[in-house]
Amino acid sequence: MNMRNYLVTKFIQALITVFIVIGMNFFLFRIMPGDPIRVLIRNPKISADSLARVREQFGLNEGRLVQFWIYLRDLFTGDFGSSFNYRQPVLDIIMERVPATVLLVGTATVLSIIIGVLLGVILAWKRGTRLDVIGLSVSLILYSMPTFWVAIIMVMIFAVYWQIFPLGGMGLPGVFYTSYWAELASKGRYLFLPTITFALILVGEYVLIMRSSLLEVMREDYMLTARAKGVSNRNLLRRHALPNAMLPVVTLIAINLGFIVGGAIQIETVFSWPGLGRLMYTALTNRDYPVLQGLFLFVTIAVVGANFCADILYRYLDPRVKS
Amino acid sequence: MITSEQKKDLFALWKKNLVSFWGIYSQNKMGLIGLVILIIFTLMALFGPLLVEITTMAVDDVTQVLHPPTGNFWLGTDDLGKDIFAGVIIGSRVSLLVGVAATAISMIIGTVIGIVSGFYGKTIDALLMRITDVFLVIPWLPLMLVMAALLGPSLANIIFVIGITSWAGTARIIRSQTLSIKERPYVERARAIGSGDTHIMFYHILPNVFPLIFANTVLVAAIAILSETTLSFLGMGDPTRVTWGMMLHFAFSMGAVSFGAWWWLLPPGICVVLVVLSFTFIGYALDEVLNPKLRRRD
Numbered sequence: 290m291n292m293r294n295y296l297v298t299k300f301i302q303a304l305i306t307v308f309i310v311i312g313m314n315f316f317l318f319r320i321m322p323g324d325p326i327r328v329l330i331r332n333p334k335i336s337a338d339s340l341a342r343v344r345e346q347f348g349l350n351e352g353r354l355v356q357f358w359i360y361l362r363d364l365f366t367g368d369f370g371s372s373f374n375y376r377q378p379v380l381d382i383i384m385e386r387v388p389a390t391v392l393l394v395g396t397a398t399v400l401s402i403i404i405g406v407l408l409g410v411i412l413a414w415k416r417g418t419r420l421d422v423i424g425l426s427v428s429l430i431l432y433s434m435p436t437f438w439v440a441i442i443m444v445m446i447f448a449v450y451w452q453i454f455p456l457g458g459m460g461l462p463g464v465f466y467t468s469y470w471a472e473l474a475s476k477g478r479y480l481f482l483p484t485i486t487f488a489l490i491l492v493g494e495y496v497l498i499m500r501s502s503l504l505e506v507m508r509e510d511y512m513l514t515a516r517a518k519g520v521s522n523r524n525l526l527r528r529h530a531l532p533n534a535m536l537p538v539v540t541l542i543a544i545n546l547g548f549i550v551g552g553a554i555q556i557e558t559v560f561s562w563p564g565l566g567r568l569m570y571t572a573l574t575n576r577d578y579p580v581l582q583g584l585f586l587f588v589t590i591a592v593v594g595a596n597f598c599a600d601i602l603y604r605y606l607d608p609r610v611k612s
Numbered sequence: 613m614i615t616s617e618q619k620k621d622l623f624a625l626w627k628k629n630l631v632s633f634w635g636i637y638s639q640n641k642m643g644l645i646g647l648v649i650l651i652i653f654t655l656m657a658l659f660g661p662l663l664v665e666i667t668t669m670a671v672d673d674v675t676q677v678l679h680p681p682t683g684n685f686w687l688g689t690d691d692l693g694k695d696i697f698a699g700v701i702i703g704s705r706v707s708l709l710v711g712v713a714a715t716a717i718s719m720i721i722g723t724v725i726g727i728v729s730g731f732y733g734k735t736i737d738a739l740l741m742r743i744t745d746v747f748l749v750i751p752w753l754p755l756m757l758v759m760a761a762l763l764g765p766s767l768a769n770i771i772f773v774i775g776i777t778s779w780a781g782t783a784r785i786i787r788s789q790t791l792s793i794k795e796r797p798y799v800e801r802a803r804a805i806g807s808g809d810t811h812i813m814f815y816h817i818l819p820n821v822f823p824l825i826f827a828n829t830v831l832v833a834a835i836a837i838l839s840e841t842t843l844s845f846l847g848m849g850d851p852t853r854v855t856w857g858m859m860l861h862f863a864f865s866m867g868a869v870s871f872g873a874w875w876w877l878l879p880p881g882i883c884v885v886l887v888v889l890s891f892t893f894i895g896y897a898l899d900e901v902l903n904p905k906l907r908r909r910d
Contacts, residue, residue, distance in 0.1 A: 302742075302745070305742065306745065306746050306749055309742075309743075309746050310746065317758065317759065317762060318762065342729055344761065414756060427677050429892055429893075430885070432892070433834070433838075433882075433885050433886055433888040433889040433892055434885050435838055435841045435842055435845070435860075435881065435883075435885075436839075437845050437846075437860075437864075438860065438877075438881040438884070438885075441860075441864065441869055442868055442877070442878075442881075444613060445872065445874060445877065449869065449870060449872050451873065456869075456870060525897055529706070531856075531860075541691075546751070547749070547750065547751035547753075548751075550753065550754060551751060551752060551753030551754070551809055551842070552753035554754070554757070554846070555842065555845075556752055556754075556845070557803060558846065559864070559869075561898055569754065569757065570846060570847075573757060573846065573847060573848070574847055576761065581757075581758055581761065582758075584754070585754050585755070585758050588751055588754055589749075589750055589751060589754070592750070592751050593749055599887065
C-alpha cells in the first residue's frame with residue numbers, strides 16, 4: 290500500500306470512528322430517564338402552554354432521526370448547545386479551559402517520556418542487577434496505583450505537611466503581578482505538584498516498554514554485527530539500538546492518550562486545576578448534561594485525531610511497516 | 613459420546629497439565645507473592661464482614677470524630693466517628709465483587725466477539741473489528757463516567773459500565789488466536805464429519821483460546837478494580853454501599869486531605885494497590901508460563 294492510499298484509509302477509519310461516537314453521544318443521552326425540558330427549566334409550576342412552546346423551540350416534537358439531523362447540523366456549525374449550569378455555549382466553556390489542560394498534560398507527558406526513556410535504557414543496560422529489580426518493581430507499583438490516590442498523597446505530603454506547594458488551583462484570583470517573571474514563578478509553583486504527580490503516574494509504563502523493547506533489540510543479529518565491528522558501547526546504544534527501540538514508545542504515546550485523558554480528570558479534580566478534567570467533574574456532579582456531552586465528543590475527537598497523527602508518524606519513522 | 617474410560621484419560625491429562633503448570637508457575641517469585649496477596653484478600657472479603665461491624669464512636673463527643681488510630685480503633689475514625697478498620701474490611705467484599713463481575717462481563721463479550729469475528733471473517737469480521745477499534749480508541753474514563761452518570765449510581769450499573777467498556781483488548785487477542793486455530797487440521801476434520809459452526813466454535817476453538825482468556829482475565833480484573841475505585845471516587849458509585857472507592861470519595865469530599873487525616877486516606881488506597889498489584893504480578897507470571905519464549909527472560 291502506498292503512502293497516499295494508507296493516508297486515505299486511515300483518515301476514513303478515523304472519520305467513521307468519530308461518526309460512531311457522535312451517534313453514541315446522541316443516543317446515549319436520549320436513554321436517560323426524565324424529560325429534558327423539566328431538567329432544563331427546573332420550575333415545577335411551569336404551565337402546559339409554555340412547556341409545549343419550549344418543546345417546540347428545541348425541536349423535541351420531531352422524530353428521533355430529525356433530531357439527530359438537527360444535532361449533526363448544529364455540531365458542524367460549532368453549536369454544542371448551552372450549559373444548564375453556566376448558561377453559556379458549551380464550546381466557549383470548553384475552549385476557555387483548553388489551555389490549562391494542554392499546559393498540564395503537555396508538560397507532564399514530555400517529562401514522563403524523557404525520564405521514562407532514560408530510566409528504561411538504564412534498566413535494560415543493567416538488567417538482572419538489583420537496580421533493575423528495584424526499578425521494575427517501582428514501575429509496576431506506580432502502574433497499579435489509582436491516579437487520584439497518588440495525587441491525594443502528593444498533596445498531603447507537599448502541601449499539607451511540608452506546605453512547600455499550594456493545595457491546588459492555578460493562582461489566586463485578582464492578584465496583580467509586578468512582572469512577567471513574577472507571574473511565571475507564581476504559576477510555576479501551582480503547576481509543579483500536579484505536573485510531577487502526573488509524570489509519576491505516566492512514567493512507569495514508558496520505563497517498562499522502553500526496557501523490554503531495548504532488551505529485544507539488543508538480541509538482534511545486527512547488534513552482534515555492530516559489536517563485532519568494534520562499535521563502542523555508546524555508539525552501539527545511540528546509533529543502533531535506540532532508534533529501533535524507540536518505535537514502541539511512539540505507539541505507546543498514541544495508545545496512552547485515552548489513559549492520559551483519564552489521568553487528567555483525576556489529577557485536575559484533586560488539584561482543582563481549572564482545565565477540561567475538572568470541568569468534566571463539575572459537569573458530572575451538577576448533572577450538566579450538555580457540557581458532559583460536548584466534552585466527551587471534544588475529547589474523543591482530540592484522541593482520534595492524535596491517534597491518526599501517530600499512525601502517520603509511525604509509518605514515517607519505521608519504513609518496514611508496509612502492509 | 614465420551615466413555616468413562618476416556619473421561620478418566622481426560623482427567624489424568626488435566627491433572628498432568630495442572631501439575632506441570634504449577635511446576636513452572638511456582639518457580640516465579642512474583643507470581644507466588646501475587647497469589648498469596650490475592651488469597652488473603654479473598655478470605656478477607658469472604659469472612660471479614662462476618663467478624664467485624666462498623667461501630668461508631670460517640671458522635672456527641674467532638675474529640676472522637678476524625679480521631680487518629682487508637683487501641684480500640686486501629687485505623688482511627690472518620691468524620692462521623694465510624695471505625696475505618698471495619699470499613700476497610702467490609703469494603704473488600706463489594707470492591708472485589710464489582711471487580712469479579714465486571715471482569716466476567718468483559719471477558720464474555722470479548723471472547724464471543726473475538727471468536728465470532730475470527731471464525732467468520734469477511735464482513736462480520738470487518739464490522740466487529742471496527743466496533744472494537746472504536747471502543748479501543750475512545751478514552752475509557754470519560755466514556756465510563758458518561759454512561760454511569762446517565763444510568764444513575766447503583767452497583768449493577770457500575771458493573772455493567774466497566775464490563776461493557778473494557779472488552780476490546782480481549783476481543784482483539786482472541787480474534788488473532790482464532791484466525792490461526794481455525795486453519796488447523798482438527799477443525800477441518802470436525803467440519804468434514806458434519807459439525808456445525810456453533811459446535812466448532814464452542815468445542816474446538818474455545819478450549820484452545822482458553823489459556824489466552826485466562827491470562828487476559830487477570831489483567832482485565834486489575835483494570836476493573838481500578839475503574840471501580842476511580843468511578844466511585846468521582847461520585848458515580850452507590851452511596852449506600854461501602855467500597856474502598858466510596859471511602860476515598862467521602863474522605864476527599866469531607867476534606868480529609870487538608871485536615872491531614874492520613875488514616876482515612878491511606879488504608880483503602882493501599883488495599884486497592886495491593887489487590888491490583890497482585891493481579892499484575894499473577895499476570896506477569898502467567899505470561900511466562902503460557903509464553904515459553906519469555907521463560908528465560910531476565
